[in-house]
Amino acid sequence: MSTTTIPVGSDYDVTVGHGVLDQVASHLRDDTMRVLVIHPEPLPQYGQAVAAALRATGREVLVESVPDAEPAKTIEVAARLWGVLGQAGFTRTDAVVAVGGGSVTDLGGFVAAAWLRGVDVIQVPTTVLGMVDAAVGGKTGVNTAEGKNLVGAFHPPRAVVCDLDTLSTLPHADLVAGLGEVVKGGFIADPVILDLIEADPVDATRVGPRLRELIERKITVKANVVAADLKESSLREILNYGHTYGHAVEQAEGYRMRHGEAISIGMVFAAELARLAGQLGDADVARHRSVLTALGLPTTYAGASWDRLLTALRRDKKTRGATLRFVTLTGVGQPTRLVGPEPAWLEAADAAVRA
Known part of the structure; x- marks a missing residue:
């Protein structure tokens, strides 16, 4: 082939x-x-x-x-x-x-x-x-x-x-978890990825032409970004969409949760945070949950306390001094940053993930 x-x-x-x-x-x-x-x-x-x-x-x-x-x-x-x-x-x-x-x-x-x-x-x-x-x-x-x-x-x-x-x-659960990163590529840069998944989410989880296209599209997204910014000085930060909260969840779970599953939860948190900050509309937030759920990925988390997660967030690589920074969206394919969000927004976004 x-x-x-x-x-x-x-x-x-x-x-x-x-x-x-x-x-x-x-x-x-x-x-x-x-x-x-x-x-x-x-x-x-x-x-x-x-x-x-x-x-x-x-x-x-x-x-x-x-x-x-x-x-x-x-x-x-x-x-x-x-x-x-x-x-x-x-x-x-x-x-x-x-x-x-x-x-x-x-x-x-x-x-x-x-x-x-x-x-x-x-x-x-x-x-x-x-x-x-x-x-x-x-x-x-x-x-x-x-x-x-x-x-x-x-x-x-x-x-x-x-x-x-x-x-x-590859175990099916691991294949599905890997699609969490593919979905991320759809939300930050290539909406066709989301369209392909929504058209047939079951086919997206099988080894075949649709999965190959999804893989190649996500690789292309990442290749374009890292070619322009190897050391994450600016543009490359968008690849961390969902990672700030997701990495905190992984740490809290002792790295026993699959990375893609944690990033799936992290993207929902980021979407809820962007809505609270007035950056993202209700329909795009809802789309996060629908696409991820269709693939069988988690969109809620009820594990470690918010205080424990916040401690991990403060160690995130994007944090500058005491200022938390998040990659968020103003729309599908429109990544931005949210610097120093209100503590109340963070708690509310966490609560929305636990709901």
């Missing part, structure tokens, strides 16, 4: 297609002689498939498994992988290949960014979330007890390879 190439500015390309795992080697530099392939423990088949293709080119390949999902994103796991690189004598011309979901691509990118102050990384996402968000854009990092992704680096990959065949083994 055909492949789609989506450029991220002039820096690198994202390849999307079926049966493209063996294309990873073609993206390495000619003088790359050693490669570390990282994969989550439940997915050895994809890591080994990539490793076999790399060995066929005559390169030395090491394969390391890491914990699944957020438990992979710790400084302890990263340190173990740096030890592997050091013992194998990896130099600045060698590379890391991260095969797995968003947690593995975040981890692999961070390991590559820090080793010798930066070696090549090729991202091979195997989940919807990884394909449309984590693997694209060069954000890497690990979690700490104080919050999600507070330790990391901007380190653009050499390439991103998205093999849609890997989605066939």
Whole structure:
């Protein structure tokens, strides 16, 4: 089947297609002689498939498994992988290949960014979330007890390879959760995404042409944004729509909630906050709930207290001093920012999410 190439500015390309795992080697530099392939423990088949293709080119390949999902994103796991690189004598011309979901691509990118102050990384996402968000854009990092992704680096990959065949083994709940980030792309930049989901939300959750179009559209949204603003100095902040509250929920839940589910809740919070601030109309707020609900994503939260969530919000990367900042909307496809919202608005938005 055909492949789609989506450029991220002039820096690198994202390849999307079926049966493209063996294309990873073609993206390495000619003088790359050693490669570390990282994969989550439940997915050895994809890591080994990539490793076999790399060995066929005559390169030395090491394969390391890491914990699944957020438990992979710790400084302890990263340190173990740096030890592997050091013992194998990896130099600045060698590379890391991260095969797995968003947690593995975040981890692999961070390991590559820090080793010798930066070696090549090729991202091979195997989940919807990884394909449309984590693997694209060069954000890497690990979690700490104080919050999600507070330790990391901007380190653009050499390439991103998205093999849609890997989605066939993805649990349905994980596929649906990944669509939370796809919906975000619809609300901040590409309303056609929302139209496609609303036309047939069940088909949107199946591996097929509609899901492929949704994935490619969301990758294009992110590629356009990060190409213009790699280090989140201005425009790139819009990609954090729903993340401020969503990350607070993730932290409160001990990272046991799927990222896309938390972001779904976070988008509802952001929409309610924008309505209270006079930025967003009732119909657009209602559309948030209807689109997300149609996919089976959560739109309410009744867990940690507001005080606990507020503590996490104050540690958010967008906060400046004591001033909270949120990405909000004035309409579909019209992102803006809300700086220093009234405390009463924040509490009311939280209450609306709990209703």
